[in-house]
Amino acid sequence: MRDIALVAFAQTDHRRTSDDLSEVEMLMPVLHDVLDQTGLKTADIGFTCSGSSDYLAGRAFSFTLALDGVGAWPPISESHVEMDGAWALYEAWTKLLTGDADTALVYSYGKSSPGSVRDVLTRQLDPYYVAPLWPDSVALAALQAQALIDAGDTDEPALAAVAARSRADAVANSHAQLRGSVPQGDYLVRPLRTGDCPPIGDGAAAVILAAGERARELCRRPAWIRGIDHRIEAHGLGVRDLTDSPSTRLAAEKAGAFERPVDTAELHAPFTSQEVVLRKALRLGDEVRVNPSGGALAANPIMAAGLIRIGEAAAGIHRGESDRALAHATSGPCLQQNLVAVLEGDPR
Amino acid sequence: MAEILKAPLAVEFPFTRSLGPVQSAFLTGLRERVVLGVRTGDGRVLVPPVEYDPVTAEEIRDLVEVAATGTVTTWAWNHEPRRGQPLDTPFAWVLVRLDGADTGLLHALDVPGPGAVHTGMRVRIRWAEERSGAITDIACFEPYDGGPAQATGHTGEFEDAITGIVAPARLDYTYSPGRAQTAYIHALSERRTVGERCPSCRKVYVPPRGACPTCGVATAEQVEVGPRGTVTTFCIVNIKAKNLDIEVPYVYAHIALDGAGLALHGRIGGIPYDQVRMGLRVVPVWTEGARYPDHYRPTGEPDAEYETYKELL
Numbered sequence: 001m002r003d004i005a006l007v008a009f010a011q012t013d014h015r016r017t018s019d020d021l022s023e024v025e026m027l028m029p030v031l032h033d034v035l036d037q038t039g040l041k042t043a044d045i046g047f048t049c050s051g052s053s054d055y056l057a058g059r060a061f062s063f064t065l066a067l068d069g070v071g072a073w074p075p076i077s078e079s080h081v082e083m084d085g086a087w088a089l090y091e092a093w094t095k096l097l098t099g100d101a102d103t104a105l106v107y108s109y110g111k112s113s114p115g116s117v118r119d120v121l122t123r124q125l126d127p128y129y130v131a132p133l134w135p136d137s138v139a140l141a142a143l144q145a146q147a148l149i150d151a152g153d154t155d156e157p158a159l160a161a162v163a164a165r166s167r168a169d170a171v172a173n174s175h176a177q178l179r180g181s182v183p184q185g186d187y188l189v190r191p192l193r194t195g196d197c198p199p200i201g202d203g204a205a206a207v208i209l210a211a212g213e214r215a216r217e218l219c220r221r222p223a224w225i226r227g228i229d230h231r232i233e234a235h236g237l238g239v240r241d242l243t244d245s246p247s248t249r250l251a252a253e254k255a256g257a258f259e260r261p262v263d264t265a266e267l268h269a270p271f272t273s274q275e276v277v278l279r280k281a282l283r284l285g286d287e288v289r290v291n292p293s294g295g296a297l298a299a300n301p302i303m304a305a306g307l308i309r310i311g312e313a314a315a316g317i318h319r320g321e322s323d324r325a326l327a328h329a330t331s332g333p334c335l336q337q338n339l340v341a342v343l344e345g346d347p348r
Numbered sequence: 349m350a351e352i353l354k355a356p357l358a359v360e361f362p363f364t365r366s367l368g369p370v371q372s373a374f375l376t377g378l379r380e381r382v383v384l385g386v387r388t389g390d391g392r393v394l395v396p397p398v399e400y401d402p403v404t405a406e407e408i409r410d411l412v413e414v415a416a417t418g419t420v421t422t423w424a425w426n427h428e429p430r431r432g433q434p435l436d437t438p439f440a441w442v443l444v445r446l447d448g449a450d451t452g453l454l455h456a457l458d459v460p461g462p463g464a465v466h467t468g469m470r471v472r473i474r475w476a477e478e479r480s481g482a483i484t485d486i487a488c489f490e491p492y493d494g495g496p497a498q499a500t501g502h503t504g505e506f507e508d509a510i511t512g513i514v515a516p517a518r519l520d521y522t523y524s525p526g527r528a529q530t531a532y533i534h535a536l537s538e539r540r541t542v543g544e545r546c547p548s549c550r551k552v553y554v555p556p557r558g559a560c561p562t563c564g565v566a567t568a569e570q571v572e573v574g575p576r577g578t579v580t581t582f583c584i585v586n587i588k589a590k591n592l593d594i595e596v597p598y599v600y601a602h603i604a605l606d607g608a609g610l611a612l613h614g615r616i617g618g619i620p621y622d623q624v625r626m627g628l629r630v631v632p633v634w635t636e637g638a639r640y641p642d643h644y645r646p647t648g649e650p651d652a653e654y655e656t657y658k659e660l661l
Contacts, residue, residue: 019352019354019522019524019526020352020524020526020527021526021527021558022525022526022527022528022529022557022558023526024526024557024558024559025526025527025528025558025559025566028558028559028564028565028566031564032565042564055519057521057523058357058359058519058521058523059523065557067561068557068558068559068560068561068564069559069564070564071560071561071562071563071564071565072561072564073561073562074562114357114521114522114523114524115519115520115521115522116519116520118430119430119431119432119519120519122432123517123519127363127365127515128365128367128371128375128396128483128513128515129396129453129454129483130454130483131515131517132432132482132483132484132515133432133433133434133454133455133456133483133484134430134431134432134433135433135441135454136430139424139426139441140441142424142425142441143422143423143424143441143442143443143454144422145424146422146423146424146467147421147422147467150422150467187425187427189424189425189426189427189441190424190425190427190462191424191425192424234402234403235398235402236394236396236398236402236451237443237452237454238395238396238421238443238445238451238452238453238454239394239402239451239452242422
């Protein structure tokens with residue numbers, strides 16, 4: 001198999017609203033940022049893949065307009081997933097594995113501000129048995145949180161501690177939306193308080209992948225993808241054990257996460273309670289730095305927040321702060337689908 | 349910079365969905381106050397039932413009736429019900445394992461407050477008065493003090509089983525077109541057409557979208573174009589559109605405004621439809637209070653040479 005690495009990562013400052021910018025206007029600076037970091041031009045990129053959802057901003061075919069920011073004419077080799085950009089990265093990784101391309105641009109963006117994201121996300125649910133009840137994203141996460149409390153896996157003070165640690169760590173992350181001391185607040189849907197929930201905001205991210213020697217030319221310390229895999233839970237919420245995430249564990253196994261310890265983990269846990277599930281599934285001990293970026297509790301631009309986890313893990317390796325990192329992305333209600341990537345830097 | 353434009357946008361659609369045999373039996377059963385599950389290969393009973401085994405992916409068709417009573421397996425207190433949710437007073441979201449089932453069904457539980465709900469509590473279905481074969485035929489759950497209710501002994505065969513559902517969906521947005529298109533729309537309301545020039549290839553985009561799709565860079569330099577332009581290509585519309593008060597046939601055309609790097613489109617009026625031609629010179633016609641041209645009419649100038657607009661078709 002070819003060695004493939006993340007060689008550049010950029011993200012916007014994540015904000016509650018960005019109504020002064022269209023999606024492409026919001027996205028373009030991060031595309032230019034990763035191209036500038038590597039010195040590449042659009043024409044040098046072998047494959048481009050993006051992740052976004054039209055439902056967020058209510059704008060049909062928005063991903064085709066976003067391509068304006070790439071410079072997609074004359075036609076480029078391009079694809080799109082209606083998923084978080086982490087899955088676009090997965091597609092780009094497979095494309096590079098085939099040898100069809102040596103470099104790939106992966107980006108994703110989400111503007112949640114035009115709509116009511118709690119309601120928008122109900123539209124991803126089972127359309128026969130669940131979506132007609134309009135259970136919003138916070139309500140479903142709250143059912144999972146209560147199941148964890150009932151099982152003795154956590155309690156409200158422990159969840160509050162996850163929230164406080166995430167926002168404290170985010171002080172060092174200038175892109176984050178929610179930083180420093182943030183009150184836990186009132187119940188939004190009990191047992192979850194506002195502090196247990198992610199901020200709603202707009203943002204975008206981009207990464208560049210490169211294979212083999214090309215990666216070493218483009219980046220001083222590439223973040224090599226040692227393994228990457230994604231798995232899904234059963235469709236029905238009531239079929240699942242909401243206190244566990246076997247799909248995350250399986251993806252981690254397939255990605256080789258358990259072969260050697262990691263020093264850092266970037267977990268895509270939009271709700272505090274989901275970090276509890278993921279730590280258990282991934283067998284992360286206290287010696288692992290979890291979400292030094294602040295994670296999704298500090299900034300959760302939907303469709304980009306998973307890609308940002310992979311980008312943050314890679315950036316730690318680029319900077320020499322991490323040697324072996326785990327990155328996780330999720331999609332759907334209550335950690336429905338999970339992707340795990342293991343990244344490593346060359347020995348120093 | 350001018351004020352950013354915003355407008356309400358409602359996206360509404362009635363999704364018509366067909367049902368598989370298991371879903372059809374389950375939803376028809378709800379109409380008849382019967383709850384059906386499906387048995388998997390390893391003997392578990394799934395409620396709500398699915399068409400394929402979640403573990404083995406095998407087709408499963410073995411319907412089993414379960415009780416309308418059950419036990420809460422997890423809950424969440426919703427003090428502020430949202431549009432479309434089962435109850436409009438505060439309620440608990442619950443997963444309920446019905447007696448005879450091995451999995452949880454998501455629905456609402458009608459109790460006065462969070463103190464009145466706990467994991468393990470016994471509940472029963474409160475049926476909706478009008479039922480059509482939908483998950484909302486269950487109005488909600490309510491507290492119940494007792495053992496498993498008697499099943500009706502139903503086989504899962506129905507005379508007039510439903511084969512589909514119509515699921516209405518509506519989402520409300522506040523739409524903003526962003527910087528470039530806001531500027532375009534503001535200028536248009538002053539009867540000026542203002543595009544943006546690409547700093548790299550110098551092409552002028554009308555309307556501007558904020559980026560040059562060839563160069564992938566932001567456009568910023570504003571350039572007023574027109575008002576005159578050239579018909580580069582056109583079609584004759586013979587079918588009357590709903591909610592559109594225009595006599596057919598009429599001509600809809602690509603129009604390259606003078607100075608623009610690409611054509612926009614608009615209706616051609618003030619000339620019989622069968623006399624419109626490529627190269628025709630036109631100018632916008634505005635109506636009182638409108639934010640965009642009603643149509644374009646001929647200027648009377650000689651037609652433009654093909655060479656001048658062949659790249660703008």
